[in-house]
Amino acid sequence: MSETYDPRHTAVLLVDPYKDFISEGGKVWPRVEPVAEEVGLLDHLRSVVAGAREAGVQLVFVPHRQWEPGDYDTWNHPNASQLKISEQHTFARGTWGGEFHPDFQPQPGDIVAHEHWAQSGFANTDLDLQLRQHGITHVVLIGLLANTCIESTGRYAMELGYHVTLVTDATAALLPEMMHAAHELNGPTYAHAIVTTDEITTEFKGAVQS
Numbered sequence: 001m002s003e004t005y006d007p008r009h010t011a012v013l014l015v016d017p018y019k020d021f022i023s024e025g026g027k028v029w030p031r032v033e034p035v036a037e038e039v040g041l042l043d044h045l046r047s048v049v050a051g052a053r054e055a056g057v058q059l060v061f062v063p064h065r066q067w068e069p070g071d072y073d074t075w076n077h078p079n080a081s082q083l084k085i086s087e088q089h090t091f092a093r094g095t096w097g098g099e100f101h102p103d104f105q106p107q108p109g110d111i112v113a114h115e116h117w118a119q120s121g122f123a124n125t126d127l128d129l130q131l132r133q134h135g136i137t138h139v140v141l142i143g144l145l146a147n148t149c150i151e152s153t154g155r156y157a158m159e160l161g162y163h164v165t166l167v168t169d170a171t172a173a174l175l176p177e178m179m180h181a182a183h184e185l186n187g188p189t190y191a192h193a194i195v196t197t198d199e200i201t202t203e204f205k206g207a208v209q210s
Helices: 029-039 041-055 080-088 127-133 146-159 176-189 197-209
Strands: 010-015 058-062 138-144 163-172 193-195
Touching: 010 041, 010 146, 029 041, 029 163, 029 176, 041 058, 041 138, 041 163, 041 197, 058 127, 138 146, 146 163, 146 176, 163 176, 163 197, 176 193
Parallel strands: 010 058, 010 138, 138 163, 163 193
Antiparallel strands: none
């Protein structure tokens, strides 16, 4: 077994698996779909999640704030994404698009972190606390979007002292250029490993066999 991904100390961070992002009919899906289809996003997400569960790797849901009326209206400095969410009501609480994709539902033993308001799953949430209380030292990031929430969460994790792995084909972005920037340009500046779904699931299988 590779010591890098000891299941006792490894967590898969599944970021923003909302229907609005990854389901047909979702508000952002038409913009994500070309890249998602090219990399095989949904199948790869399923593979990483299944591999993690089989290996006993901790699965952590890292959800974005579910929009509610009034969010950001009185903020001093909402960013462009937050303004877009306010306009489109993306991930709205109590709506179909604000639910997790049916293939990615929390199960007993999974952790669901507090919702993040911007792009980092760590900022203003309990994610770091939850990971440390569960003995996690290594995080594997999958989900959406590669150049925003995945990158921000990964950078923050590195700053906090975690070993960070990016899975290039278990994420997507609005443009191929954004994927290139996330994995080829920016990823190497903070991630300790940049791998494919096949590579990480092989690591997880090795943990099961050991």
